[in-house]
Amino acid sequence: METRNIVQVAEDLLRETEEKKEAISAFDFKMVTFSLCDKDYAIDIMHIKEIAKAGKFTYVPNTLPFVLGVYNLRGEIIPILDLRIFFNIDVPKRDENKLENLLILNIDDQKFGLVVDKIDKVVGVHKNSIQPPHPLFADINIKYISGIVENNNRLYVLLDVIRIFALREDSEKSASKGYVDNQTEIQKAEKIMPTLPKKPDTSDLDLKFIAENLAEFKNFHATDVNRTWLKQRYSEWKEERGDDVQLKNSNDADAFLKPFWSKHNEKWWSKEFAQTVTKLLPENSAKQIVVWNPGCGQGFEAYSLACVLKQKYPTAKVRIYAHDIDLLAVSNATMINVPKDIASDWYAPFVTQKTNGEYTFKQDIKDCIMFEYHDCKNSNTLPMVDLVFARDTLSFLDEASQKNVISDFIEKMKGNAIAIIGENEAMPVSFNFREQNYGTLYAYSKD
Amino acid sequence: MNVVYINPFVATSISILQEVLGGAEVKRGDLGLKPTAVPIMGVAALVGLAGDVEGRVLFDMTIDTALKIASVMNGEDLPEFDDLAKATISELANLITAQVVTKLHELGFHFDLTPPALFVGQKMEVAALDGENVEALIVPLLTEYGKVEINFSIRERV
Amino acid sequence: MKTKQDFPSINERPPEGLKEDGTCFRVLVIDDSMFVAKQLGQILTSEGYEVVATAVDGKDGVEKYKELCPNVDLVTMDITMPKMDGITALEQIMAFDKNAKVVMVSALGKEELVKKSLMLGAKSYIVKPLDRKKVLERIAKVLN
Numbered sequence: 001m002e003t004r005n006i007v008q009v010a011e012d013l014l015r016e017t018e019e020k021k022e023a024i025s026a027f028d029f030k031m032v033t034f035s036l037c038d039k040d041y042a043i044d045i046m047h048i049k050e051i052a053k054a055g056k057f058t059y060v061p062n063t064l065p066f067v068l069g070v071y072n073l074r075g076e077i078i079p080i081l082d083l084r085i086f087f088n089i090d091v092p093k094r095d096e097n098k099l100e101n102l103l104i105l106n107i108d109d110q111k112f113g114l115v116v117d118k119i120d121k122v123v124g125v126h127k128n129s130i131q132p133p134h135p136l137f138a139d140i141n142i143k144y145i146s147g148i149v150e151n152n153n154r155l156y157v158l159l160d161v162i163r164i165f166a167l168r169e170d171s172e173k174s175a176s177k178g179y180v181d182n183q184t185e186i187q188k189a190e191k192i193m194p195t196l197p198k199k200p201d202t203s204d205l206d207l208k209f210i211a212e213n214l215a216e217f218k219n220f221h222a223t224d225v226n227r228t229w230l231k232q233r234y235s236e237w238k239e240e241r242g243d244d245v246q247l248k249n250s251n252d253a254d255a256f257l258k259p260f261w262s263k264h265n266e267k268w269w270s271k272e273f274a275q276t277v278t279k280l281l282p283e284n285s286a287k288q289i290v291v292w293n294p295g296c297g298q299g300f301e302a303y304s305l306a307c308v309l310k311q312k313y314p315t316a317k318v319r320i321y322a323h324d325i326d327l328l329a330v331s332n333a334t335m336i337n338v339p340k341d342i343a344s345d346w347y348a349p350f351v352t353q354k355t356n357g358e359y360t361f362k363q364d365i366k367d368c369i370m371f372e373y374h375d376c377k378n379s380n381t382l383p384m385v386d387l388v389f390a391r392d393t394l395s396f397l398d399e400a401s402q403k404n405v406i407s408d409f410i411e412k413m414k415g416n417a418i419a420i421i422g423e424n425e426a427m428p429v430s431f432n433f434r435e436q437n438y439g440t441l442y443a444y445s446k447d
Numbered sequence: 448m449n450v451v452y453i454n455p456f457v458a459t460s461i462s463i464l465q466e467v468l469g470g471a472e473v474k475r476g477d478l479g480l481k482p483t484a485v486p487i488m489g490v491a492a493l494v495g496l497a498g499d500v501e502g503r504v505l506f507d508m509t510i511d512t513a514l515k516i517a518s519v520m521n522g523e524d525l526p527e528f529d530d531l532a533k534a535t536i537s538e539l540a541n542l543i544t545a546q547v548v549t550k551l552h553e554l555g556f557h558f559d560l561t562p563p564a565l566f567v568g569q570k571m572e573v574a575a576l577d578g579e580n581v582e583a584l585i586v587p588l589l590t591e592y593g594k595v596e597i598n599f600s601i602r603e604r605v
Numbered sequence: 606m607k608t609k610q611d612f613p614s615i616n617e618r619p620p621e622g623l624k625e626d627g628t629c630f631r632v633l634v635i636d637d638s639m640f641v642a643k644q645l646g647q648i649l650t651s652e653g654y655e656v657v658a659t660a661v662d663g664k665d666g667v668e669k670y671k672e673l674c675p676n677v678d679l680v681t682m683d684i685t686m687p688k689m690d691g692i693t694a695l696e697q698i699m700a701f702d703k704n705a706k707v708v709m710v711s712a713l714g715k716e717e718l719v720k721k722s723l724m725l726g727a728k729s730y731i732v733k734p735l736d737r738k739k740v741l742e743r744i745a746k747v748l749n
Contacts, residue, residue, distance in 0.1 A: 327478055331450045371450045375480040378582035381602040466734055520640070534639035541638065541685065542733055545712030552715045560713075562637055562687050 006032075006050055009122050027124030031149075033156055034103065034116040037089045041116075042123065042149070042156040049106040051119055053099040054080075071113055073104065080113040086164070087144075105161060123156070125149050130158060206245050207234050210256070213246070217253035223399045224428035225421075226260070233259065262391045262423040263440070266297050268339075269304040271346040277305075278312050280436075280443050281387070282416055288317045290385045292412060294376040294405070295393030296322035299333030299369070303361055305389060306368045307350045321382055323374040333371045336360065376408070377401045385412050388419035395425055406431055410446060418443040448584045448599065452500075453478070455550040457586050460597050463543045464588055467520050476587030476594075485583070485598060487571040489513070490528075492540035496548070498558025502581065502601030504547070505573060506540045512593030519592070528567065537563040543597070621745045622653025629655035630748055631676055635666035635694065636683035636710070641733070645681060645710065648737050654679075654744075663689025667697045674702055679748060682727070684711035684718065692722060699726040706747055710735070 010030065031042035032051070057069035057080045066085035070077050080102070103114045133145035146160035211222035211230070222230050237256060238245050247253045264273050289309055296302045302322035309318045324330040343351045343359035351359045374380065377397065388409050394402050409419055410431065419433070423440050427433040433444035457475065465473045485505075490513040492506040508516075510528055516539065517532035518525045525532050540563045548560050566573070583600035622629050632654050636642050642659045649656055657673060660666035663686050670677060680698065684691035691709060698705050709722045712733040719730045728747040731740060 325480065327450075327453070331453065334450060373448045373450050373453055373478075373480065373584065374582060378480060378482045381581060463734065521643070531639060531643065534641075534643075538638045538640040542712045545685070545733070546714065549714040552717075560685060562685050 006045070006048065006122075010045070027126060029127045029130065030122055030124045031156070031158060032103065033120040033123050034101070035118045035120065036084055036087065036116055038117075040120070040154055040156045042158050043103065043105070043161055044146075044158070045122060047105050047107055047161050048103055049111065050104045052102040052104055052113070054102050054113075055099045068115060071102075073111065073113070076111065078104070078111045078113055080115060082115045084115070084117070107161060123151050125151050133157075203234070203238070206238075207231075210234065210237075210245065210247055214253055214256065217247065217250045218257060219396050220253075220257060220260075221395060221398050221402070223395075223402055224430075225402055225425050226395045228426060229260065229424035260392070260395075260422075260424050264300075264304075265392055265422075266300060268300055268342045268345075268347070269308075274304065274308050274346055276439055276441055277308055277420075280418070280420065280438050280441055281309075281312055282418060284313060284316070284386060284416070286313075286316060286386065288319065289313050289387070290383055291318070291320040291387045291389060292382055292385045292409075293320055293322040293389045294324070294374075295390055295396070296324050296330065296333065296371070297326065298329045299336050299371065301389060301391065302333070302369045302371070303336065303365065304347075305387075306361075306365045307347060310350070310365070310368070318368040320369045321380075321385075322369055322371045323376060323380075324371075325373070325375050327373050330371050330373055334366070376405050380408070382412055384414045384417075386414055386417050388413060388417065390419070390421050392422040392425070394421060403428075413446055415446065418445050420444070448480075448582065448601070449603070451554060452551065452556075452599075452601070453584065455547055455554070456584065456597075456599055459546045459550060460543050460586055460588060463546060464539075464590065464595065467539060467542070468516065468590060468592075469519060471519075471591055474589040476589055479585040479587075481583050481585055481598075485573060487566065487568070487573060488594075488596070489567070489569065490536060491566040491571065491573060492536050493564045493566065493573070494540050494544040495561035496544070496558055496601055497561065498604075499556050500558050500601045500603050502599070504540070504544045504560075505583075505598040505600070506536070506543070507596040507598060509593055510567065512590075512595065515592035516590075516595075533565050533567070537565045540565075620653030621741060622649065622655065629653055630678040631655050631657040631673075632744075633658050633660065633666070633670060633673060633677045633680045635660040635663070635669075635680060635686075635691070637661050637686040638683070641683065641710075641735075644735060645740070648735065648740050649744075652741055662686045663691060663694030663697075666694050667701070670698050670705070671701055674705075678706065679744060680705060680707045681710045682707050684709065684713055684722075692718070692725070695722060695725050695727055708744060708747055710740075 030045040032045050032048050033040060033042045035041065052073075054071055057071050059069040060067065060079075066082050068080045068082050071080050100115045101117065101119045103116060103119065105112055105114060130147040130149045133142055133148055144160050144164050145157055146163075147158045149156050149158055207230070214220040214222065233256065234245075247256055264270065269277075291305060291309070293302050293305065299322060302320050306318060306320055309316075309320075322330070322333065338347065338351050338359040338361065340359065350362055350365050352362045353359055376393070390405075390409075394405065397405060406427065413419065419427070420441060420443055421427065426442070427435070427444050432447045434447050436443045436445070457478070461473050461475055465471065485507070488507050489510040490508050494504045494506075496502050496504065513536050514525055514528055514532060517528075517535040520535050520539065521531065541560075544560050544563075548558060551558070581600050581602050583598045586597040586599070588595045588597065624630060630653075632649055634642050634645050634649075634656055636645070636659075646656045646659070657677060658669050660669045665688075666680070666682065667689070670680060682691045682695055686694075691711065695707055695709070698707060703726070705726070707727045709719075709727050709730045710733065711718070711730075714732040722730055729743045731743055
């Protein structure tokens with residue numbers, strides 16, 4: 001760390017002025033000039049202890065953004081502030097190894113360092129040439145400006161460090177309050193001075209962009225069905241990612257959507273989940289139980305439902321219409337193999353072992369399910385249904401189709417039928433469904 | 448469309464078309480689903496299905512493609528889309544649909560087909576089953592003579 | 606339509622369509638498709654058979670048979686036809702002439718249809734698309 005003795009500098013300057021033949025009255029005010037974002041500022045030299053150049057500061061966690069950390073100044077630990085961040089002006093990307101320009105201030109026996117872009121020189125002026133601040137001349141909060149002064153064809157904004165320091169103290173004591181005050185002050189100033197780079201509340205716009213990207217990358221459409229979940233997820237996401245909220249690629253979108261998926265989506269059901277679903281189903285003495293399962297994927301839901309229904313309604317004939325637009329998935333669903341550990345769980349009574357040792361569902365279970373390659377947006381030929389099981393399907397249709405499909409649900413549901421959709425999906429209020437919940441599952445019935 | 452039907456439909460369409468074209472290459476395009484009412488490319492051969500399932504199979508192609516295929520099938524160059532050419536395309540539709548019916552019969556689905564009907568015209572549209580739009584499975588087949596789109600629209604007798 | 610050509614044999618074979626006395630076997634073709642009729646006709650005439658008549662549906666077929674009998678040696682019968690299908694027509698022809706030789710030629714290959722036709726009296730069953738060699742073999746067998 002190199003140090004320039006300020007006294008030395010001041011002396012040089014005095015000598016210079018003395019050398020001038022013109023009778024110039026002695027400057028009664030001296031200030032150290034520096035630049036922030038190519039604008040000239042100055043601080044009363046009385047407050048400045050020294051000038052330094054320093055590199056790595058020790059970062060202190062949980063402080064305000066303009067507190068860069070602390071620094072060891074010849075044995076004394078002093079806090080370092082970045083004046084640029086403090087004033088909310090554009091900060092050039094901090095180079096870890098570059099030495100920053102520091103102004104070491106001493107106020108009330110408290111030392112602290114201020115990082116600035118460039119330190120210029122000591123300038124002497126007449127006190128009476130210092131003009132009171134006009135908001136237009138500065139693009140930082142007027143509260144911190146004690147005046148404006150012109151020297152050598154350059155205009156300097158004289159900062160009131162006492163005020164800054166005082167505010168900093170407050171901020172440190174009650175972090176958020178001070179910062180908020182600071183922010184609102186700056187915002188007020190921003191209204192007057194549009195040159196200051198704005199930081200408006202972009203969350204609505206951000207959310208809109210995220211929704212668009214979700215639609216593009218994952219075909220997930222943000223509508224009334226998932227709005228509640230989406231808002232909550234957005235605020236979680238924002239906290240996680242800070243300013244970098246936008247979904248730049250498919251992986252980002254995947255990460256965003258990860259908590260959306262209902263439990264046991266595309267998986268075999270646990271015993272508990274099967275029991276929850278069983279409890280959800282109404283009493284039904286009909287001879288035939290008809291189920292509509294759009295978006296069945298590889299068939300885990302359909303088969304699990306078949307088992308649950310057979311158990312709950314042992315005398316009835318179960319027919320499940322399982323649809324998907326993924327041809328490969330739904331074609332393979334007819335020949336699904338049950339892994340050994342699943343086959344010995346609650347699925348046991350419904351599976352049988354094939355000659356090659358693998359497990360598959362018994363024929364009477366398979367006979368219950370009609371796997372169809374079908375786009376639920378097109379009209380269907382289903383009979384009236386007792387149960388609609390459409391998990392995480394609606395959100396992947398465009399808005400108009402979502403409404404059409406929900407209308408189809410209503411049309412095809414018998415009087416005492418229920419609809420179960422994704423755990424993070426909800427039926428829009430406009431459809432007047434009655435809602436009943438069991439844990440994380442919601443059953444919707446017609447009103 | 449019940450997934451069990453799909454493979455028989457697609458496999459039969461490709462093999463028969465290949466056979467009648469004298470072993471020419473037939474490539475299968477991506478399968479799709481459409482609501483039934485579809486505009487026709489110029490020539491449409493329609494075969495009805497009745498029984499455990501009801502519906503129809505539609506063979507769709509341009510007049511140009513139809514003429515070329517008919518020529519190959521007859522072993523002679525047909526100058527215009529006359530009765531012989533029409534009969535040829537109808538027969539093609541019949542062959543494919545009949546073998547589909549046979550295959551599905553072996554799988555346990557019993558139904559029959561009707562004699563084919565041929566439509567020729569520009570800007571035609573074949574409308575849906577009894578007013579209701581029953582979804583159709585689209586199987587595009589690409590040959591050196593052009594594209595033949597086979598449109599299966601069936602539903603089970605509930 | 607791909608048809609397999611017989612390899613020219615060193616020993617010249619007499620065409621199968623010719624009877625020993627030199628006259629041709631006479632065939633009645635019953636099929637609603639002009640294309641099939643033409644195709645069958647071509648296969649048959651190339652081997653010496655004579656196509657005496659073509660009928661476009663079952664009813665027409667039965668009528669023509671009744672007219673032409675006994676000047677018909679063989680009948681080829683399609684199954685899917687308007688007005689009257691091939692199975693019904695077969696029944697009627699067999700009822701009319703129990704010695705009639707009928708060969709089913711159809712695109713449908715359903716086992717039950719094959720069984721039914723054979724039980725009703727058909728002598729053979731050929732599945733379309735037509736293979737020239739197979740057609741000629743089967744017909745020759747029936748007429749032997």
